[in-house]
Structure formats: structure tokens, C-alpha cells
Amino acid sequence: MTGNEIRARFLKYFEDRGHVVVSSSGLIPQNDPTLMFTNAGMNQFKDCFLGMEDRGYYRAASSQKCVRAGGKHNDLENVGRTARHHTFFEMLGNFSFGDYFKKEAIAFAWEFLTKDLGLDTSRLYVTVYTDDDEAADIWHQQEGVPRERIYRFGEKDNFWSMGDTGPCGPCTEIFWDNGPEVGCGSPDCAVGCDCDRYMEIWNNVFMQFNRTADGVLHPLPKPAVDTGMGLERITTVMQGVRSNYDTDLLQGIIRHIERHSGKKYGDNEKDSVSMRVIADHCRAVTFLICDGALPSNEGRGYVLRRIMRRAARHAKMLGVAEPLLCRMVDAVREMMGDAYPELAERETYIRKVVLAEEERFNETLDRGLAILNEEVASLRAGGCSVIPGETLFKLYDTFGFPVDLTEDIVRAEGFSVDEPGFEACMEHQRELGREHWKGSGAAGIADVYKELHNHGLRTNFVGYGSLTAFSPVT
Ligand code: ATP
Ligand code: MG
Ligand code: MG
Ligand code: MG
Numbered sequence: 074m075t076g077n078e079i080r081a082r083f084l085k086y087f088e089d090r091g092h093v094v095v096s097s098s099g100l101i102p103q104n105d106p107t108l109m110f111t112n113a114g115m116n117q118f119k120d121c122f123l124g125m126e127d128r129g130y131y132r133a134a135s136s137q138k139c140v141r142a143g144g145k146h147n148d149l150e151n152v153g154r155t156a157r158h159h160t161f162f163e164m165l166g167n168f169s170f171g172d173y174f175k176k177e178a179i180a181f182a183w184e185f186l187t188k189d190l191g192l193d194t195s196r197l198y199v200t201v202y203t204d205d206d207e208a209a210d211i212w213h214q215q216e217g218v219p220r221e222r223i224y225r226f227g228e229k230d231n232f233w234s235m236g237d238t239g240p241c242g243p244c245t246e247i248f249w250d251n252g253p254e255v256g257c258g259s260p261d262c263a264v265g266c267d268c269d270r271y272m273e274i275w276n277n278v279f280m281q282f283n284r285t286a287d288g289v290l291h292p293l294p295k296p297a298v299d300t301g302m303g304l305e306r307i308t309t310v311m312q313g314v315r316s317n318y319d320t321d322l323l324q325g326i327i328r329h330i331e332r333h334s335g336k337k338y339g340d341n342e343k344d345s346v347s348m349r350v351i352a353d354h355c356r357a358v359t360f361l362i363c364d365g366a367l368p369s370n371e372g373r374g375y376v377l378r379r380i381m382r383r384a385a386r387h388a389k390m391l392g393v394a395e396p397l398l399c400r401m402v403d404a405v406r407e408m409m410g411d412a413y414p415e416l417a418e419r420e421t422y423i424r425k426v427v428l429a430e431e432e433r434f435n436e437t438l439d440r441g442l443a444i445l446n447e448e449v450a451s452l453r454a455g456g457c458s459v460i461p462g463e464t465l466f467k468l469y470d471t472f473g474f475p476v477d478l479t480e481d482i483v484r485a486e487g488f489s490v491d492e493p494g495f496e497a498c499m500e501h502q503r504e505l506g507r508e509h510w511k512g513s514g515a516a517g518i519a520d521v522y523k524e525l526h527n528h529g530l531r532t533n534f535v536g537y538g539s540l541t542a543f544s545p546v547t
């Protein structure tokens with residue numbers, strides 16, 4: 074079954090059970106300053122959960138574009154490290170706005186996985202929130218899951234929140250055992266271990282509260298259900314592969330990287346890591362720009378820039394001299410254009426934005442890398458393994474290296490970075506900027522004009538009657 078077929082199958086299953094299939098919302102949240110990027114299927118339904126919006130339907134299903142690279146849910150550092158985290162991924166979800174609750178949600182999830190997709194129950198595990206006996210009993214009594222396969226975890230894993238404020242509640246999660254050959258191999262490895270063996274595939278949240286800025290939990294008008302299952306992860310399970318990157322969803326993109334780089338995925342680990350990073354990042358970049366983000370030096374735009382520059386550096390590591398990322402826009406459209414038609418509509422625009430950023434960064438990348446290599450060598454000779462704040466700042470300010478990019482580069486050399494030192498340099502620069510502005514603005518310009526005035530210069534404003542740029546001065 075292909076990833077595209079699994080997406081369609083999920084939506085059909087829930088449509089057949091009275092759910093309205095809703096299109097994905099964009100990645101840039103509208104009217105929600107609490108959120109950097111859309112990070113879950115429930116985002117677009119936030120007001121339905123809060124009882125502030127009535128859409129006329131009470132069951133919905135979607136496949137939602139998500140980015141987790143900033144804000145509360147941030148997986149940027151996990152990409153390339155784990156087999157299961159992306160910056161951009163698709164979240165399949167079913168939702169109940171005050172309609173069904175725990176019993177039905179659990180029944181749907183279990184039936185879809187074990188009957189519709191036919192998963193082997195001996196490789197599935199579930200978790201519930203510490204004191205949620207009700208959910209544990211439903212799993213055991215209604216679905217026949219043995220008690221020893223039901224784990225209980227606390228706030229961190231089994232109480233889901235969209236952000237610091239907003240809808241939240243206890244959840245129950247479903248895990249798949251990828252087998253001992255995939256994991257860390259520790260004798261203590263079990264559900265909850267951070268390695269890739271027991272992979273979380275589906276989270277069912279029982280939305281019961283709205284958390285306000287003071288941290289207080291207010292009960293929602295009607296308890297609701299919000300679920301999310303990563304399409305790439307369930308595809309890994311269905312295709313019997315070891316990693317999301319081995320599914321057809323990502324392999325289709327990796328084929329393009331192979332073609333452009335002349336290298337083969339799997340031939341050596343270093344190149345494979347670069348290919349995975351590029352495969353992940355090119356989807357995030359394409360969709361973020363498609364949905365209205367632009368690279369910049371702050372906020373969302375800076376997160377996008379950091380993702381683009383990391384990808385550009387990995388393209389360089391693969392030995393690709395020409396800009397690669399802009400050519401990957403094509404690959405993403407080819408793989409995902411049917412599910413997301415907006416990609417084809419905006420393809421030319423996206424490619425232009427990516428190319429401009431790539432060309433700009435490629436101009437300074439080599440020189441920045443050379444300086445960094447020299448610094449690493451001289452620090453090592455002096456027995457130090459921390460990149461000082463001044464170097465981080467110079468790389469940032471002159472060569473456009475975001476700190477996390479530098480960190481990513483030197484980690485492989487066993488180095489870390491002095492981030493507080495970098496922040497101090499940044500603050501110093503901001504201060505200089507403020508002083509400079511005071512000098513030239515308040516004093517400098519006024520002095521010039523005063524002097525001209527003393528020499529008898531007078532201006533005569535004619536803008537209401539004439540479009541001529543200058544009028545005669547007397
Ligand atoms: P994890 O513990 O693996 O980081 P999570 O608990 O943060 O996942 P949820 O917020 O519960 O994830 O999101 C619902 C589902 O979305 C997860 O069960 C998983 O299938 C998928 N998912 C979450 N984060 C990612 C990611 N970075 N890349 C791919 N899929 C993801
Ligand atoms: Mg996570
Ligand atoms: Mg989790
Ligand atoms: Mg989870």
C-alpha cells in the first residue's frame with residue numbers, strides 16, 4: 074500500500090462513519106498569535122473545541138500539513154537523528170466536537186489499525202494518562218488489549234497541549250514495535266524509550282480543558298476528541314521498513330537527490346544522512362513558502378531560513394555545486410501535488426524564492442566554512458572544544474550562519490558552542506545600533522538642517538499641487 078493510498082484509506086474510513094472530510098489548513102496559522110506554525114490537525118478546529126465556533130458538523134477528519142520546527146513542538150534537532158521525526162509531516166486525524174468520546178474514539182482507532190489495515194496486535198501497545206482508569210478499562214474490556222500491554226505515563230507523554238495556552242487534555246497513545254533490530258538494544262528498552270524501537274503512531278486526545286495564560290484549566294463546554302497519526306510513521310509500519318525515510322513517501326524524493334548528486338542512498342552513512350536531511354527539509358521549505366512564509370532574520374521567516382541553510386550545507390556536503398534545493402521543489406510537487414494542488418499553482422514562485430536564498434547563501438558558505446575549519450583546528454590544538462561567542466557572531470553576521478547551523482557542523486567534530494557568548498555579542502550589536510541611531514538621527518540630521526538654514530536655505534512644500542520632485546529653493 075502506498076503512502077497516498079493509506080491517506081485516502083484513512084479519510085474514507087472516517088467518512089464512512091459520519092465524518093466530514095476537511096481540507097488541510099495552511100502552515101501559517103491565521104488569527105492565532107500563540108502558534109508559530111500549524112503543528113497538529115486540531116489547530117484549525119481550536120474554536121470548535123472551545124465552543125466558540127459551530128461549523129454545523131460534529132465529526133471531522135483531515136490530513137493536515139504540519140511543521141514542528143519552532144514553538145512548543147520542535148523537532149528540528151531530531152531530524153536525521155531519529156528514524157521517525159520530520160520538520161514537515163502529514164497528520165491524519167479524526168475529531169469529535171462534543172459528539173463521541175473515549176469509547177468510540179478507541180473503538181475507531183483499534184478497528185482501523187487492526188481490521189482495516191490488518192496490523193498484528195502482538196506488536197501493538199497502548200498508553201494512558203496516569204489516573205485515566207476509564208481509558209485503560211475501555212482498552213482492556215472493550216478491545217481485549219491485555220493489561221500488561223497498557224502502560225501509564227504522566228503529564229509529559231500523556232497530557233496533550235497545543236501550546237502554553239488553549240485546548241488540552243489527557244490522551245491515550247498507540248505504539249508499534251519495530252523489532253529489536255531497530256532499537257537501542259538496551260535490556261531496559263520498552264514503550265517510552267527514546268529510541269526508534271517502540272514507535273508512537275497515533276495519539277487520541279480527550280479534549281476536556283482550556284488552559285489560560287495563568288495556567289488554570291477550565292473545563293470545555295463539551296468534552297471532545299482530537300486524534301493525530303503521522304502518515305509517514307503508519308506508512309513505515311505498513312511497508313515493513315525501518316524508517317520513515319524508507320517509505321515510498323520519502324524514497325520518491327531521495328531518488329531525485331540521487332539523480333542530482335550522482336550518489337546512491339545507502340552507499341555510505343554520511344551521504345545518507347545528508348540525503349535524509351535534504352529530503353526532509355525540502356518538503357518543509359516547499360510547503361512553508363507555498364503557504365506564505367519568506368526567509369528573513371526573525372520569527373517564522375528565520376526558522377525557514379535556518380531550515381534552508383541547513384539543507385544548502387548538506388547539498389554542499391554531497392558535492393552538488395549547482396543550487397539543489399530549488400530543483401527539489403519539483404520533486405515535492407511530483408510526489409505530493411495530487412493531495413495538495415496548491416503546490417502546482419505556486420511552483421514557479423516557490424522555486425524563485427528558494428533559488429534567491431540559495432544563491433545568496435552559497436556566496437558566503439564556502440568562506441564561512443573555511444573560517445570555521447581554521448577555528449576548529451586552532452582550538453583543538455589549544456585543547457579547547459567550545460566555539461566562542463565572537464566566532465559564532467562573526468559567522469552569523471558576516472557569513473549568514475545561524476548558530477544552530479554552526480552547532481550542527483561542529484557537533485561531528487566533538488565541539489559545542491558558547492551560545493550565551495553569542496547572545497552577549499548580539500546584545501552588544503543591538504546596543505551599538507541604538508546608539509548609532511540616536512547619534513545620526515537626533516543630532517546629526519538636525520545639525521545639517523540647522524546649518525543649511527543658517528545659510529539661508531528655505532524649503533517650499535508644493536506636494537499638494539505638483540508632482541515635481543524638487544521645487545526651487547530660495
Ligand atoms: P513523539 O513523542 O514521537 O515526538 P509526539 O508525542 O510529540 O511524538 P503528538 O503531538 O502526539 O506527537 O502528535 C501525534 C502524532 O503525530 C504522533 O503520534 C506521530 O505519529 C506524529 N508525529 C509527531 N511528531 C512528528 C514528527 N516530528 N515527524 C513525524 N511524525 C510526527
Ligand atoms: Mg514530539
Ligand atoms: Mg510522544
Ligand atoms: Mg504523542
